[in-house]
Amino acid sequence: MTETTRLLRDLVAIPSVNPMRPDIPPEIALEFRVTAYLEQFFRTLGVPFERQNVAPQRDNIVARLTIPGAKRTLMFEVHQDTVPVDGMIIDPFGAKIEGNKLYGRGSCDIKGGMASMLGCFARLVREKPKGCCNVIMACSVDEEATMLGVIELAKRTKADCAVVAEPTNLNIVHAHKGVVRWNLLTAGRSCHSSTPEQGTNAIYRMGKLLVAIEQYAAHLRASSSDPLLGPPTMSVGLIEGGVSVNTVPDRCKIAIDRRLIAGEDPDKQSENFLTFLKTNAGIDFPFELNAPTIRMPALSPKGSEEIQKLLGAAIDAERGSHKVHSVPYGTDAATLAWAGIPSVVFGPGDIAKAHTVDEWVPLDEVESAANILYRLACAVG
Ligand SMILES: [Zn+2]
Structure with missing residues (x-):
């Protein structure tokens, strides 16, 4: 041997x-x-x-x-x-x-x-x-x-x-390609589902964010394309939230996967993403984008x-x-x-x-x- x-x-x-x-x-x-x-x-x-x-x-x-x-x-x-x-x-x-x-x-x-x-x-x-x-x-x-x-x-x-x-x-x-992944969270206020107007639905808030993220993903795909690697992409892969059908949820969480092409700085992607959500997508409620769980150029x-x-x-x-x-x-x-x-x-x-x-x-x-x-x-x- x-x-x-x-x-x-x-x-x-x-x-x-x-x-x-x-x-x-x-x-x-x-x-x-x-x-x-x-x-x-x-x-x-x-x-x-x-x-x-x-x-x-x-x-x-x-x-x-x-x-x-x-x-x-x-x-x-x-x-x-x-x-x-x-x-x-x-x-x-x-x-x-x-x-x-x-x-x-x-x-x-x-x-x-x-x-x-x-x-x-x-x-x-x-x-x-x-x-x-x-x-x-x-x-x-x-x-x-x-x-x-x-x-x-x-x-x-x-x-x-x-x-x-x-x-x-x-x-x-x-x-x-490179990759950055985040967890994103929305908060709300729970109450009995028979009186939903008394609470704030964290899943509805996430719904608005998801529409905005889909817009951002389309914006990324259209923004540039690497001859070898294709365009940058974004995808939402996981969602969780709520405790029961008769409770207005106070929390919702998603996991997001962003693929980078050559030249994109992994450390700048949180800021770029947040800027889009806050300025272009009209999100007017608080949410939390956590530090990346992985970042690789x-x-x-x-x-x-x-x-x-x-x-x-x-x-x-x-x-x-x-x-x-x-x-x-x-x-x-x-x-x-x-x-x-x-x-x-x-x-x-x-x-x-x-x-x-x-x-x-x-x-x-x-x-x-x-x-x-x-x-x-x-x-x-
Ligand atoms: Zn290996």
């Missing part, structure tokens, strides 16, 4: 389920067990590393290889967490190997990519090839829910370019042209050809790029197998990815 496959088997056997719901069993929740494994791995390799605390028991871990005379620093970034294991038809932590496939939760998303990066990083540390760049190996937390890990990483760690691991079948992803292909080219050449040398394309899902690459680090997404495995009931990753792609990243580190210089 190769070092990369052994790393992958170990990583899949260690649960690191994102605590995205309150019912995730504590014995499999959070990333700290994987972080401890990584800390031991970096200590054995003899490289300096730091932990970046993001939340209780949730640390990014960031190791560094410094090459004397290297001009640039390349970051390998990968998330430690996985989605939950509900409904899986295989042992999620069995890490069973059958032929070219390794099965388990996270094998494809994205412990396969993590093993490729760690295997490459270890080889670079041992061989220190002539002309290689400095390498930062960054393993972040909370990618699968609110992306807090990469926000902290981008604040604290600088690099000249980055490769972010996600399953791309060894192709290059250079663009995707779009990933633009602009600025990452050189790393796209170097990585493309490394893939071609190993596999013969590659594709460069955009995707509908979001990644940590967008937040790194927004912070000024040109970033692309690359990794072994098929995104169609991520989060599935029998998740697996092809081992030959995991090995190839490690070789490709090694060639890239030598090319970045």
Whole structure:
């Protein structure tokens, strides 16, 4: 068994389920067990590393290889967490190997990519090839829910370019939309439904807001369009409110999903949205737009042209050809790029197998990815 496959088997056997719901069993929740494994791995390799605390028991871990005379620093970034294991038809932590496939939760998303990066990083540390760049190996937390890990990483760690691991079948992803999500609440005054004129109906108030939000969504779609990603969008996906049919409701809540295109600042979207509601839509009652539950910019292909080219050449040398394309899902690459680090997404495995009931990753792609990243580190210089 190769070092990369052994790393992958170990990583899949260690649960690191994102605590995205309150019912995730504590014995499999959070990333700290994987972080401890990584800390031991970096200590054995003899490289300096730091932990970046993001939340209780949730640390990014960031190791560094410094090459004397290297001009640039390349970051390998990968998330430690996985989605939950509900409904899986295989042992999620069995890490069973059958032929070219390794099965388990996270094998494809994205412990396969993590093993490729760690295997490459270890080889670079041992061989220190002539002309290689400095390498930062960054393993972040909370990618699968609110992306807090990469926000902290981008604040604290600088690099000249980055490769972010996600399953791309060894192709290059250079663009995707961003996202901001909010909860919005209306308040009213409850009373018996037989005398509704004595209360204030929070659901009626929300109804007026929903009409305004639909107008804003239409305004967004018409405002601009990205050649790769299409127009920005907004959608209301959840609504709750009221206690019984014979009570005038004093509270109503919705959840809103806003997709961003390249150039839109995630931190400005609350203000833009509020301004529209208050000035264009004539909303004359109080409501509460909470701080975003998630905020991630779009990933633009602009600025990452050189790393796209170097990585493309490394893939071609190993596999013969590659594709460069955009995707509908979001990644940590967008937040790194927004912070000024040109970033692309690359990794072994098929995104169609991520989060599935029998998740697996092809081992030959995991090995190839490690070789490709090694060639890239030598090319970045
Ligand atoms: Zn992922």
